[in-house]
Amino acid sequence: MIGVIFGVIVPYIAVAIFVVGVVYRIVNWANSPVPLKIPTTGGQQKSLPFIKRTVYDHFDSPYTWWETAGRMLLEIFLFRSLLKNTRYYLDRVSQKDARWLWLFGILFHYSLLLVLIRHSRFFLDPVPSFVEQLSDIESFKGVFIPSVYISGLAIVVALFLLWFRRIFLSRERTLSLPSDHFALILLLAITISGNLMRYFFKADLFAVKELLMSLMSFNISHAVEVAETIEPIFYVHFALASFLLAYFPFSKLMHAGGVLFSPTRNMPNDNRARRHVNPWDPGDVPLLAKGITVAGRTYKSKKLDWDTYYEMYKDQLQEIEEADYKIVPEEL
Amino acid sequence: MEEMPEKIEIRQKFPSWREMLKPVKEFEEGRLSYISLPKQVDSEFFKMPFGDVERDFDDLKLPENWKEIFLDALKETLEKNRSFKLFMDICVRCGACADKCHYYIGTGDPKNMPVARAELLRSIYRRYFTPAGKLFGEWAGARELTEDVLKELYYYFNQCSLCRRCSLFCPYGIDTAEIVWWVRRILSRIGLNQRFMTISIEASSRTGNHLGLLPGGMYGAIQQGLEELKDYTGLDLHTYINKKGADVLFVAPSADYFATPHWYVMLGYLLLFNELEEKYGLTITWSTYASEGGNFGTFHSYEAAQLLNSKIYKEAERLGVSFIIGGECGHMWRDKHQFINTMNQPPKHEEWKKFWENPDLGELAEGLRGIRFDNYASGEHGWIHILEFVAALLEHKKITVDKSRNDKWIATYHDPCNVARGMGLIEEPRYVLRNVMNHFYDMPEHTIKDKTYCCGAGGGMLADELMDLRMRGVMPRMMAVRHVYRKYGVNILLTPCAIDKAQFPPALEYWKIPIEVGGPMEMVGNALVMTAFGEKPEDRQFDLRGEPLREEEGEEGE
Ligand code: HEM
Ligand code: SF4
Ligand code: SF4
Numbered sequence: 001m002i003g004v005i006f007g008v009i010v011p012y013i014a015v016a017i018f019v020v021g022v023v024y025r026i027v028n029w030a031n032s033p034v035p036l037k038i039p040t041t042g043g044q045q046k047s048l049p050f051i052k053r054t055v056y057d058h059f060d061s062p063y064t065w066w067e068t069a070g071r072m073l074l075e076i077f078l079f080r081s082l083l084k085n086t087r088y089y090l091d092r093v094s095q096k097d098a099r100w101l102w103l104f105g106i107l108f109h110y111s112l113l114l115v116l117i118r119h120s121r122f123f124l125d126p127v128p129s130f131v132e133q134l135s136d137i138e139s140f141k142g143v144f145i146p147s148v149y150i151s152g153l154a155i156v157v158a159l160f161l162l163w164f165r166r167i168f169l170s171r172e173r174t175l176s177l178p179s180d181h182f183a184l185i186l187l188l189a190i191t192i193s194g195n196l197m198r199y200f201f202k203a204d205l206f207a208v209k210e211l212l213m214s215l216m217s218f219n220i221s222h223a224v225e226v227a228e229t230i231e232p233i234f235y236v237h238f239a240l241a242s243f244l245l246a247y248f249p250f251s252k253l254m255h256a257g258g259v260l261f262s263p264t265r266n267m268p269n270d271n272r273a274r275r276h277v278n279p280w281d282p283g284d285v286p287l288l289a290k291g292i293t294v295a296g297r298t299y300k301s302k303k304l305d306w307d308t309y310y311e312m313y314k315d316q317l318q319e320i321e322e323a324d325y326k327i328v329p330e331e332l
Numbered sequence: 333m334e335e336m337p338e339k340i341e342i343r344q345k346f347p348s349w350r351e352m353l354k355p356v357k358e359f360e361e362g363r364l365s366y367i368s369l370p371k372q373v374d375s376e377f378f379k380m381p382f383g384d385v386e387r388d389f390d391d392l393k394l395p396e397n398w399k400e401i402f403l404d405a406l407k408e409t410l411e412k413n414r415s416f417k418l419f420m421d422i423c424v425r426c427g428a429c430a431d432k433c434h435y436y437i438g439t440g441d442p443k444n445m446p447v448a449r450a451e452l453l454r455s456i457y458r459r460y461f462t463p464a465g466k467l468f469g470e471w472a473g474a475r476e477l478t479e480d481v482l483k484e485l486y487y488y489f490n491q492c493s494l495c496r497r498c499s500l501f502c503p504y505g506i507d508t509a510e511i512v513w514w515v516r517r518i519l520s521r522i523g524l525n526q527r528f529m530t531i532s533i534e535a536s537s538r539t540g541n542h543l544g545l546l547p548g549g550m551y552g553a554i555q556q557g558l559e560e561l562k563d564y565t566g567l568d569l570h571t572y573i574n575k576k577g578a579d580v581l582f583v584a585p586s587a588d589y590f591a592t593p594h595w596y597v598m599l600g601y602l603l604l605f606n607e608l609e610e611k612y613g614l615t616i617t618w619s620t621y622a623s624e625g626g627n628f629g630t631f632h633s634y635e636a637a638q639l640l641n642s643k644i645y646k647e648a649e650r651l652g653v654s655f656i657i658g659g660e661c662g663h664m665w666r667d668k669h670q671f672i673n674t675m676n677q678p679p680k681h682e683e684w685k686k687f688w689e690n691p692d693l694g695e696l697a698e699g700l701r702g703i704r705f706d707n708y709a710s711g712e713h714g715w716i717h718i719l720e721f722v723a724a725l726l727e728h729k730k731i732t733v734d735k736s737r738n739d740k741w742i743a744t745y746h747d748p749c750n751v752a753r754g755m756g757l758i759e760e761p762r763y764v765l766r767n768v769m770n771h772f773y774d775m776p777e778h779t780i781k782d783k784t785y786c787c788g789a790g791g792g793m794l795a796d797e798l799m800d801l802r803m804r805g806v807m808p809r810m811m812a813v814r815h816v817y818r819k820y821g822v823n824i825l826l827t828p829c830a831i832d833k834a835q836f837p838p839a840l841e842y843w844k845i846p847i848e849v850g851g852p853m854e855m856v857g858n859a860l861v862m863t864a865f866g867e868k869p870e871d872r873q874f875d876l877r878g879e880p881l882r883e884e885e886g887e888e889g890e
Contacts, residue, residue: 025421032414035634038670038754040499040507042782045756046708047720050727051763060782061756063708075503082503085428086778101428105503165427170346172427174442175451177349177473179464180425250464255504258422263415264505269756275712276674280412283676286642287635294381294521295401301379301639304537306650309621316548317574320620325575327551329559329568 006235006242007211007227008220014242021249022257029261037276040264042084061269068268075265079105101165108158114138114151115191122205122212152195159188183251186244193237203234340804344440352448353455353470355480356487362800363439364389365490365792368525377537378530378639382523389486392479398522399477403460405518406453410461416514419506420457423447429498429508434786435491438804443488446498446508452488453515456481482524489515490526491801494631494663494791495749500782509791517633525632528795532628536640541586541624547574550620553589557598564599564874567865569606571618574651578617579696581648584659585626585830593850594833596876597660600857604722607731610864612697616657622647625664626830630671631792638675641667648714649679654687654696655705655714657721660851662748662829663790665717669755673713684711703728719828722856723760726767733859734869737881738769741855744813744822745774746836747784748829758782761828761852768859773820779812787827789835802835803842810843817845824848826855 043060044053053061059080062068074080082102118135121127139147163184166176197203207230214223248254260266281287291300302308310317373383381401387393395401410417429446431437436444443449451473458465458474465474475481492512499507519525532542539546545553551573558569572578582605588598608614622644629636648656658668687695688711694701703724705716725731745765751757758781765772779785788805789798816822825836828851836849858875861867875881 029414029418029421032410032417033412034414035412036671036674038415038507038510040496040505040753041756042500042753043756044758047757047760048705048724048727049707051723051759057756075505079503081501081505082426082428084501084783086783087431101426105426169427170344171430171442171445174346174349174352175425175427175430175445175447177425178471179473250462252422252424255422255424258418259504261414261418262422262505263418264499264507264510270708271670271673272709272713272715274710275678278674281634281638281675283638283674286639286675288378288639292381292635294405295395295397297381299379299381299383301537302376303639304377304540304643306621306646309540313547313620316546316551317620320547320551320574323551325572325617326570327555327558327573328570329562330555 002232002235003227003230004224006239007230008215008223010239010242011215014246018245018248022254025249025254026257029258033279034263034267034276035278035280037267037271038264039267039269041269042081045269063268063270063273065268068266072260072266076259100161104158104161104165107154108162111151111155111158115149115155115194118149118151122209123216125209125213146199149198152191152198156188156191156195159184159191163188179251183253186240186247190237190240190244193233193240197233197237201231201233203231204229208234340800342438342440342804345442347442349473350470352442352451353473353475355478355484356443357480359389359483359487360439360441360800362798363491364487364797365795366527366797367392367486368527368530372527372530372534373520373523373525375534375538378534378636380520380523380525380530383525385523387523389483392483392524394479394482394522398482401522402477402482402518405521406457407461409514409518410457413514415507415510419450419511420454422504423450423454423506425451426503428501428503429506432498432501433492433508434495434497434788434805434808435493435801438788438807439491439801443484444491449488449492450506450508450511452481452485453511485515486519486524489519490792492791493749493786493788493793493805495786496753497749497783497786500753512791513631513633516631517635520633526792526795528798529628529631529792533632533636533640536624536628539623540621540643542626542628543586543590545586545589545623547620550589550618550623554598554602554618557595557602560878561599561602564876564878565603565862565867565872567606567862567867569602571602571605572615573618574620575615575617576651578615578651579654580614580616581622581644581651581653581656582616582618582659583622583625583644583656585661585664586624587626587830587834588659591830591834593837593848593854594830596854596857597833597851599876600851600853600855600860601659601718603857603860603862604731604853607860607862607864608697608700608725610862612699612730614693614697614700617651617653619647619651625658625661625668627664627667628792630663630667634675637667637671641672642676644672645676645679648684649681652681652683654683655691655716657716657718659718660828660830660853662750662831664750664830665748665757666750666754668715672715678712678714684714687711688714700728700730703730717757717760719757719761719764719852722853723763726764732861732863732869733768733856734861734872735768735770735859737858737869737872737875738855739771740881741769741824742771742773742820742822743769743824743826743855744816744820745772745780745852746787746809746813746825746827746829746832747780747782748827748832749784749786749790751828752782752784756782764852765826765855768855771820773816773822775812775816779808785809785812787829787832787835788839790831794831794834803839806835806839807843810839810845813840813847814843814845817847822847824850826850826852828852
């Protein structure tokens with residue numbers, strides 16, 4: 001019974017929620033209008049030819065499409081903004097670096113990446129050779145028996161470090177919501193159960209692969225059959241992972257997709273070369289002059305166009321006309 | 333500054349997450365902005381919803397269905413604006429931004445951490461717009477919108493100077509300034525506007541500038557500048573105003589017409605324009621209609637920003653200028669760099685189009701040939717920063733300068749937030765300063781350029797009633813200034829920003845750093861040799877403050 005519920009039904013539901021949820025969120029973001037081009041510039045703009053820009057400026061204040069793409073890649077693969085992190089000390093002007101968050105973050109995400117890549121051997125047949133090679137490299141093949149995968153352990157360590165930040169640093173403790181702890185605990189549970197399964201309570205990995213392959217080919221009767229044969233420890237891991245998938249679209253974990261959409265990062269700093277058009281405001285007449293409607297009432301501001309202005313301050317403007325639009329020091 | 337105590341204490345507090353979700357009930361003296369009066373937000377030229385009621389903080393007199401209106405406005409904002417929606421969704425509360433905010437550093441108030449500021453609204457967003465928040469309430473970090481919560485929103489969303497320092501360090505570029513901006517817009521839909529910024533918005537929507545100067549007043553102010561220049565330089569100078577057919581429209585923040593030390597910068601502009609006209613025939617005009625470069629609307633809402641900046645392209649068109657030069661101002665350049673040509677249609681008149689086909693100053697004044705702007709600007713925008721302009725003139729050796737005239741100054745440069753993080757104007761001012769003066773030192777690297785600390789008064793926070801907030805917020809900047817003051821003997825803090833120039837003098841006094849404040853164009857004006865008027869480098873006797881350039885011998889010992 002456990003096998004059918006957690007080996008077949010739950011994963012299907014979880015994947016469905018995950019896919020629909022993530023697609024919905026992404027499409028929703030992608031379809032939201034971007035009214036303004038507002039990159040946060042972190043370096044020298046492209047300007048007059050003799051104003052030199054460093055390599056960093058090209059990425060921190062990108063002007064071309066390529067530079068912007070570079071900025072995004074640096075954010076995604078190197079967490080560049082976090083790398084700039086500093087801490088403020090009330091008692092001194094000098095700064096001490098505080099890039100622990102960056103280090104822990106990188107450790108966690110790259111371990112996660114490696115773990116996910118290694119997991120692909122359960123979904124792919126034949127297993128791509130680079131997956132095998134990667135696994136061999138990180139386990140220092142042959143040194144330990146059975147092989148010890150560094151990423152699998154590193155991810156647990158990194159998660160604990162990230163969690164300790166939230167528990168022991170006062171600012172971070174104040175900021176952390178239950179959902180922040182929850183995400184870390186959930187990931188810890190998944191990774192710890194995975195490691196336990198690997199090193200202590202062995203599960204039949206061939207059966208697992210067969211289960212996943214038949215789930216993927218919608219061979220449900222075979223999946224049910226195999227599912228019943230697998231050890232319960234596997235279902236602890238598998239159920240938690242399913243839960244993570246289902247939880248993903250509703251949580252802050254969506255940052256994985258969101259980071260690509262951030263208008264302060266993914267737009268070039270080329271406002272002066274190319275006009276950005278606001279989809280909901282053509283910019284012909286100020287919106288306030290058209291009037292804004294709130295709770296059924298329209299509030300309209302009078303537009304101060306030149307003619308109105310001229311009418312209002314005619315005397316003074318005519319004096320300026322009489323002076324032929326020129327200001328000279330008054331004769332004393 | 334009687335209201336500021338001699339000593340301030342920074343009390344850091346670290347409440348629990350549940351505590352953070354509860355609205356604060358105590359509002360500190362000196363951090364709470366006054367609410368607008370009907371004369372500011374129910375004016376003919378600036379009419380905000382429910383602006384006709386006089387409110388104070390103890391009695392908000394909210395419209396009956398305020399909650400509905402608020403949530404509708406929030407929904408609309410989410411639908412209209414990807415960044416806002418995304419920023420609501422993806423923050424992981426990593427805390428990288430937390431200690432980047434000068435207001436948090438200075439006040440220690442946990443809700444002044446940028447992420448906490450955003451969470452004030454995010455909690456409401458979760459409650460009404462996300463399944464988790466609807467289901468799990470507080471445990472999902474969600475909370476009800478109540479009048480107390482609303483007060484808290486008003487209080488904290490008016491303790492942000494829109495400096496975007498937090499955004500620089502956030503791994504997703506979450507721009508709290510952006511969130512604050514849109515929340516202020518939502519608040520304005522139920523009649524809550526901050527008085528300080530709306531005073532200027534209203535004045536600008538009615539007269540063309542924040543100060544409410546009428547054409548004659550502006551004319552008189554500039555005229556007085558020319559008279560002072562005559563005293564200091566002995567030269568008979570002039571300038572144009574509202575002049576059709578000029579080559580360039582010049583737009584400065586209106587504080588430059590009156591305030592000190594802005595005034596010295598104003599004199600610097602005037603000297604430069606005269607030299608260029610006399611030498612090359614380039615004519616630059618001011619305008620009484622487009623008399624404000626700054627835009628307090630950008631502190632308030634998209635619509636208010638647009639209402640104010642819509643005049644300038646229109647005026648460029650009416651006058652038939654070829655391009656626009658903008659003066660020394662910080663938020664003005666966020667507006668003029670990132671907003672203006674989206675919020676408005678760029679000019680389309682003949683002269684403009686013709687110039688931008690081949691944007692070489694030689695097309696306007698033969699002697700200036702070789703200075704081109706097509707590297708980064710086009711007719712779809714058409715604005716050049718005065719310091720970019722001067723940098724180009726210096727690089728092409730079109731103006732003559734005598735650095736030694738600034739020898740009494742040992743300067744440091746403050747990057748205005750908006751210019752650094754909303755534009756990327758970082759090296760141009762330094763290039764100019766190194767070329768017009770001998771003693772220039774930067775503050776520590778992590779407090780300047782893109783990482784610059786705010787002056788603590790931007791984004792509408794220059795209000796008098798916010799003195800406590802201002803003097804605390806400026807602390808990180810002041811500590812960096814004190815560092816170069818002690819190390820290099822710096823005696824002037826230069827900044828191309830009108831708000832800085834108003835905030836720094838009291839701040840330096842409060843933090844007991846006995847140095848002056850000025851703008852780069854003042855240094856340019858001092859150093860500029862008016863060759864076209866026959867001036868020799870050694871001719872100038874006075875600087876733009878009216879003080880002798882060189883100490884008289886013998887005087888020193890006294
Ligand atoms: C394109 C992919 C991704 C990028 C660029 C990315 C980037 C980041 C960054 C910059 C942080 C903040 C620093 C930190 O706390 O470590 C972060 C936090 C986090 N990420 Fe990702 N991430 C990605 C994918 C994922 C995925 C797929 C997951 C999980 C299933 C994940 C889980 C987390 C968690 C749990 C945190 C919070 C750590 C904490 O609470 O301290 N990320 N991510
Ligand atoms: S740095 Fe960005 S993601 Fe991190 S807490 Fe601040 S706003 Fe949220
Ligand atoms: S924009 Fe500046 S003032 Fe506002 S929260 Fe961010 S750092 Fe603080």
